[in-house]
Amino acid sequence: MLQLDVGMLKKAPGDFQPFNLSAVLPSFELQGESMNFPGPVKANLVATNNDSTIVVEGEVSGKLTLNCSRCLDTYDYIFEVPFRETYAQASQDNEGEVVSFSGDILDITPEVLNSIILSLPMKALCREDCEGLCPRCGCNLNKSRCDCSNEETDPRFSVLKKLLKDTNQ
Ligand SMILES: [Zn+2]
Ligand SMILES: [Zn+2]
Known part of the structure; x- marks a missing residue:
C-alpha cells in the first residue's frame, strides 16, 4: 500500500513534505480481468498543507502486466504518470474533488490505481x-515462423486461380 504519514504535516499549515515511496501493490480487477504488478510501484511526491486540505502531487511509476491485444501474450507495460490529489480530514465539510481521510495516515493507493488505469492504452x-498470431495456425508470429504465409490465405482465391488456369488451357 502507498501510504503517507502526514501526522506532522497536518499540524503545520503552509508546510510541505516530500515522500519517496516504493510499494508492492496487490493485483486489482479491471473489466473482469486481474491486473498484476510484476514489481514495486514507486511514487515521488510532495504533500503540501494548504490549511484546510493536503495536496499531494508528483509522479508514480512502475510496471503492469498487460495482455497484448494482437498476439495475446503478456508483457510489461511501463508507466510513468503524473499524480495530483487533494485530501481533507473526514470531519470537514468537503466540497468538490476532495478525498476525505481520517487519522495521520493518508492511503493514496486507490487514487494511484486510478491514475494508472487512466494512463492505460486503448489497445494494449x-x-x-x-x-x-497467424490467422491459420495460431502461432505467435513474433516468436516463430510458420509455413502458412507461403500458401494462399484465402481458399476462395485458390479456387479462382485454378479456374483461370483451367480456362487458359
Ligand atoms: Zn503482441
Ligand atoms: Zn501459421
Whole structure:
C-alpha cells in the first residue's frame, strides 16, 4: 500500500513534505480481468498543507502486466504518470474533488490505481510492430515462423486461380 504519514504535516499549515515511496501493490480487477504488478510501484511526491486540505502531487511509476491485444501474450507495460490529489480530514465539510481521510495516515493507493488505469492504452500492444498470431495456425508470429504465409490465405482465391488456369488451357 502507498501510504503517507502526514501526522506532522497536518499540524503545520503552509508546510510541505516530500515522500519517496516504493510499494508492492496487490493485483486489482479491471473489466473482469486481474491486473498484476510484476514489481514495486514507486511514487515521488510532495504533500503540501494548504490549511484546510493536503495536496499531494508528483509522479508514480512502475510496471503492469498487460495482455497484448494482437498476439495475446503478456508483457510489461511501463508507466510513468503524473499524480495530483487533494485530501481533507473526514470531519470537514468537503466540497468538490476532495478525498476525505481520517487519522495521520493518508492511503493514496486507490487514487494511484486510478491514475494508472487512466494512463492505460486503448489497445494494449506488446510492441508497436507486434505481428500477432497467424490467422491459420495460431502461432505467435513474433516468436516463430510458420509455413502458412507461403500458401494462399484465402481458399476462395485458390479456387479462382485454378479456374483461370483451367480456362487458359
Ligand atoms: Zn503482441
Ligand atoms: Zn501459421
